[in-house]
Amino acid sequence: MxxxxxxxxxxxxxxxxxxxxxxxxxxxxxxVCNPIKAQRLAEEYSNRQEVA
Incomplete structure (x- = not known):
């Protein structure tokens, strides 16, 4: 970014x-309006997708 x-x-x-x-x-x-929160949520979502 x-x-x-x-x-x-x-x-x-x-x-x-x-x-x-x-x-x-x-x-x-x-x-999500906060860019830091959006990035953190995207990282968590990506990690969950890798595990599944």
């Missing part, structure tokens, strides 16, 4: 930035 409104990519998980909502779209449909 180089700019504040870039998509967040964690391994195979890509979180697109939604301009109208000013947040990142999570795979389960939730929009």
């Amino acid at each position: 180089k700019h504040a409104h870039d998509d967040i990519v964690v391994y195979a998980v890509r979180l697109p930035f939604i301009v109208g909502k000013n947040g990142w779209l999570m795979p389960w449909g939730e929009i």
